[in-house]
Each structure stands twice: as structure tokens, then as C-alpha cells.
Amino acid sequence: MIQARSSNIPCHLRIRNMTVLSGKQPLFISSPIYYAKGYPPGHPLAIGRIGPVTDICRILGFLDADNYRASGMADDAVLTRFHRADYVAAVKAVSRSGQASRAERETFALGTMENPVFTGLFERAASSVGGSVMAAQLALAGHLAYHPAGGTHHGRPDRASGFCYFNDPVFAILTLLDGGLKRVAYVDVDAHHGDGVEDAFAQDARVMCISVHEEKRWPGTGQGHGPQARNFPVPRGVTDSQYRAVMEAGVMPVLAAFAPEAVVITCGADGLAGDPLSGMMLSNDALWDAVVGVAGAAPRAVVLGGGGYNPWTTVRCWVGLWGRLNGYALPKRLPEAATKILSALTCDLVDDDEINPAWLVTLSDAVAEE
Numbered sequence: 001m002i003q004a005r006s007s008n009i010p011c012h013l014r015i016r017n018m019t020v021l022s023g024k025q026p027l028f029i030s031s032p033i034y035y036a037k038g039y040p041p042g043h044p045l046a047i048g049r050i051g052p053v054t055d056i057c058r059i060l061g062f063l064d065a066d067n068y069r070a071s072g073m074a075d076d077a078v079l080t081r082f083h084r085a086d087y088v089a090a091v092k093a094v095s096r097s098g099q100a101s102r103a104e105r106e107t108f109a110l111g112t113m114e115n116p117v118f119t120g121l122f123e124r125a126a127s128s129v130g131g132s133v134m135a136a137q138l139a140l141a142g143h144l145a146y147h148p149a150g151g152t153h154h155g156r157p158d159r160a161s162g163f164c165y166f167n168d169p170v171f172a173i174l175t176l177l178d179g180g181l182k183r184v185a186y187v188d189v190d191a192h193h194g195d196g197v198e199d200a201f202a203q204d205a206r207v208m209c210i211s212v213h214e215e216k217r218w219p220g221t222g223q224g225h226g227p228q229a230r231n232f233p234v235p236r237g238v239t240d241s242q243y244r245a246v247m248e249a250g251v252m253p254v255l256a257a258f259a260p261e262a263v264v265i266t267c268g269a270d271g272l273a274g275d276p277l278s279g280m281m282l283s284n285d286a287l288w289d290a291v292v293g294v295a296g297a298a299p300r301a302v303v304l305g306g307g308g309y310n311p312w313t314t315v316r317c318w319v320g321l322w323g324r325l326n327g328y329a330l331p332k333r334l335p336e337a338a339t340k341i342l343s344a345l346t347c348d349l350v351d352d353d354e355i356n357p358a359w360l361v362t363l364s365d366a367v368a369e370e
Contacts, residue, residue: 020144020292020295020296020301020325020327024141024142024143025066025067025143026067026143026144026145026146026322026325026326027067027068027069027138027143027144027145027146028054028057028063028067028068028069028146028147028148028322029068029069029070029071029131029134029135029138029145029146029147029149030050030054030068030070030071030131030147030148030149031070031071031072031127031130031131031149032070033120033123033124033127034049034050034051034054034124034127034149035050035051036120036124037118037120038118038120038121038124039116039118039163040116040118041348042348043113043116043163044163044276044277044309044349045163045309046348047309047311047314047345047346047347048311048315048344048345048346049148049305049308049311049314049315049318050148050149050305052311052315052341052342052345053148053315053318053319053322055341056315056319056334056338056341056342057319057322057323059335059337059338059341060319060323060328060331060334060335060338062319062322062323062326062328063322069134069138071127071130071131071133071134071147072127072130072134073123073126073127073129073130074126074127074129074130074133074166074171075126076088078129078130078133078171079126079129079166081171081174082157082166082167082170082171082174082200083155083157083158083166083167084157084158086158087108087157087158087159090104090107090108090110091108091110091121091122091125091160091165091166092122094110094111094117094121095117095118095119095120095121095122095123096119096122097117098117098118098119099111099117100117107159108158108159108160109159109160109161110159110160110165112160114160114161114162114163115160115161115162115163115164115165121165125152125165125166126166127149128149128150128152128166128168129166129168129171131147131149131150131168132147132150132168132169132171132172132175132302132304133171133172133175134147135147135150135172135302135304136171136172136173136175136176136179136262136264136302137175137179139176139262139300139301139302140175140176140179140181140262140300142300144295144301144303144325145301145302145303146303146321146322146325147302147303147304147305148304148305148318148322149305150168150169150172150266150304150305150306151168151169151190151266151267151268151304151305151306151307152164152165152166152167152168152169152306153167153169153188153190153192153194153195153196153197153266153306154167154192154194154195154196154219155167155168155170155196156196157200161195161196161219162192162218162219164196167196167197167200168304169186169188169194169197169264169266169304170196170197170200170201172264172302172304173186173197173201173207173264176261176262176264176300176302177206177207181206181261181262181300182206182261183206183208183258183259183260183261183262184206184207184208184260184261184262184263184264185207185208185209185210185255185258185260185262185263185264185297185298186198186201186207186208186209186210186263186264186265186266187210187211187212187251187255187263187264187265187266187294188209188210188211188212188213188265188266188268188306189211189212189213189265189266189267189268189271189287189290189291189294190211190213190266190267190268190270190271190306190307191213191214191217191268191270191271191275191277191278191280191307192213192214192217192218192219192268192270192277192278192307193211193213193217193219193220193221193222193231193233194209194211194213194222194266195219195221195222197209197266198211198221198222198226198228198229201228202226202227202228202229203228204228205227205228207228208228208229208230208254208258208260209228209229209230210229210230210231210232210251210254210255211229211230211231211232212232212233212234212243212246212247212250212251212290213231213232213233213234213271214233214234214235214236214238214271214278214279214280215233215234215235215236216233216236217278217279230250230251230254232246232250232251234246234280236279236280237279237280237281238271238280238281238282239281239282240282240283240285240286243271243282243286243290244286244289244290247289247290247293247294251290251294252293252294252297255294255297255298256297260297260298261298261299261300262298262299262300262301262302263294263295263297263298263300263301263302264301264302264304265291265294265295265301265302265303265304266304266305266306267287267291267303267304267305267306267317267318267321268305268306268307268308269284269287269305269306269307269308269310269313269314269317269318270306270307270308270309270310270314271287272284272287272308272310272313272314272317272365273313273365274310274312274313274350274354274356274359275308275309275310275313275314276309276310276347276349276350277307277309277349278307283364283365283366284313284316284317284320284321284363284364284365285364285365285366287317287321288317288320288321288324291303291321291324291325292324292325295325303321303325305318309347309349310347310349310350311345311346311347312342312345312347312350312355312356312359312360313359315341315342315345316342316359316362316363319363320363320364323363330363330364331363332362332364333361333362334360334361334362334363339360339361342359342360342361343360
């Protein structure tokens with residue numbers, strides 16, 4: 001059992017259970033770059049996510065200098081292991097200029113409504129990859145590595161796709177394989193199918209890709225199985241009990257049969273009730289249980305973020321997930337400083353009268369329903 005080491009963690013928040021993986025302490029990977037302005041107004045990702053997650057984790061005593069690691073940016077040598085050199089160069093160019101030419105839109109899908117360009121785009125996307133590479137390296141060293149700014153699972157070798165410019169989960173998996181592992185499982189519980197990762201490893205017997213996502217939802221893939229893929233599309237309106245049944249009867253047996261030496265998990269929060277880009281109706285408790293179960297299915301684990309377009313449900317989910325992965329007791333009611341952060345969040349896709357008051361004062365949806 002890992003004991004709480006920081007005396008400034010309130011007694012009621014200290015570690016009470018065993019962490020998901022026995023061994024070294026879980027580590028949280030992020031970067032100051034996520035506090036900077038990114039996607040333009042009106043885009044689904046023009047919301048606060050990683051900065052508020054980090055700040056609330058610190059307020060709750062879940063995060064300090066000992067368990068936080070700042071990541072750097074992946075360089076061209078890393079990025080071109082998966083992405084084409086001309087595409088990487090194009091992302092750099094549009095990032096500097098803040099605009100894309102017609103040729104860059106048509107060739108690389110840069111500068112579209114889906115994949116807008118903005119100053120600092122390259123640095124932000126390359127930092128996501130750098131963080132996932134670091135997370136995999138830390139997992140190889142025995143840590144459970146948590147990188148909520150990761151999970152850009154739609155990125156393609158030669159183009160942007162689905163708000164994703166580089167595919168950081170691919171790089172996490174490649175890093176684990178570089179470490180000599182022979183069986184790596186990728187488990188994606190984002191509401192949208194992880195098509196970019198599945199296609200990247202379709203011919204690699206060392207990698208098994210498993211995705212639980214909403215059926216008939218963009219990108220429209222992930223409806224069947226493949227030699228290295230197992231897909232579990234779930235219906236619109238899926239409930240916690242239905243989701244738990246899929247995990248228990250579908251995902252976990254596949255994992256057990258594959259016997260992975262490491263798992264990489266993309267935990268998109270867009271399957272939660274209240275997200276504007278999915279029709280799933282999950283509580284964050286059901287999602288936490290799924291991720292904790294999968295992370296415990298291998299001796300090494302990397303946990304990434306992903307989608308999530310309601311800032312209140314997404315931030316609460318990823319804060320609570322970090323708490324659960326550590327074994328911290330989650331507070332039934334958030335302190336005023338955390339509530340202040342949540343109250344300041346905004347979202348063009350969620351109307352004011354759709355904001356559940358419980359989203360501002362609690363972490364667990366189950367507690368909110370009591």
C-alpha cells in the first residue's frame with residue numbers, strides 16, 4: 001500500500017485503499033501550455049479542461065511536486081515515426097501564421113471548422129505527444145502514468161481529424177513497444193471510436209485495440225471486430241448498468257485472454273450525461289470503475305484523457321479519476337476554491353439552464369444524486 005506522504009493533505013482525503021497498480025506511486029503528467037488560449041471561440045474544445053483539472057487536483061491535495069511531472073514537446077524525429085514529414089511541416093507552418101491556405105485545407109484538413117488553426121497549435125499538439133511518450137516511459141519504470149491532455153485518438157499520419165492533429169496514443173504504444181513489451185492493449189472508452197489508433201496497429205500482432213463507443217456516432221467506424229481489434233458499440237442513452245455489463249462480459253474477458261503487459265487507456269468524458277456531442281447517459285462513477293478495472297488488468301498502465309465537451313462534467317470526471325487511481329477518498333462536497341473554478345467555466349454548447357447545480361459542488365455523480 002502506498003501511504004500519503006504530504007502532510008498538507010487533509011485527513012479525509014488521504015489514501016485509504018490500495019492503488020490500482022502495486023509498486024511505484026501514480027504520476028500526473030501535464031504542461032503549463034494548457035493554460036494558454038487554444039481553440040477559437042465556438043469550437044467544441046474552446047473550453048477550460050486541463051488547467052482546471054490540474055488546479056482542482058491541487059486544491060484537493062491530490063497533486064503536489066512529488067507526483068506531478070511537466071512534459072516537453074515531441075520533436076520532429078519523434079513525430080515522423082507515425083506522421084508524414086510534410087504533414088508535420090504543415091502543422092508547424094499554420095501554427096506560426098495562424099491561418100491555412102486552400103492547399104493546406106484540402107491536403108491536410110488543416111484550417112477547417114473541425115480542425116481550426118491558431119497560433120501555438122503545433123506546440124500544443126506536440127506537447128500532447130511529448131506527455132504521452134513520457135507517460136509510457138514512466139509506465140515502463142513501474143508507475144501508473146496519468147496524462148489527461150492526451151487521447152487525441154483520431155489523428156492520421158497525413159492529416160488532422162476529429163479535432164486531433166497528432167495521435168498521441170499511438171506514440172504511447174510505440175514507446176511501450178520500444179521498451180521491449182510484446183503485448184500492449186489499447187482500451188478506448190471515449191464516446192467516439194478510436195479509429196486512428198485501431199488503423200495504426202491493424203497489422204501489429206503485439207497490439208490489441210478495444211473500443212467501447214456510441215453506435216452510429218461520428219466517425220461511423222468501429223462496428224465490427226478485426227484480427228487486432230474488438231469493438232463494442234453501445235446504444236444512445238446507454239445506462240450505467242448496461243455499460244458495466246459490456247465491460248464485465250465483453251472487454252474484461254478480451255483483456256484476460258490477451259494478457260497484456262501494459263494497457264493504454266483513452267478515457268474520453270464525452271460519454272457522460274450532459275455532454276453535447278454524444279447521446280450516452282453515463283455517470284462518472286461508471287466511467288471511473290471501467291478505467292480502474294482496465295488499469296488493473298496489466299502490470300503497467302497509461303491513462304489518457306480524450307473527448308469531453310461539457311467542461312463541468314469533464315473536469316469533474318478527470319479530477320475524480322485521478323483520485324480514484326490513487327485510492328484517495330473523494331469529498332462529498334467540494335471546497336469553495338474548487339467550486340469557484342467550476343463556476344467560472346463557460347461553454348457555447350451548453351445553455352445556462354442546462355447546467356446542473358450539482359456540477360459546481362460535487363465530484364461524484366452518485367453523490368450528486370443522493
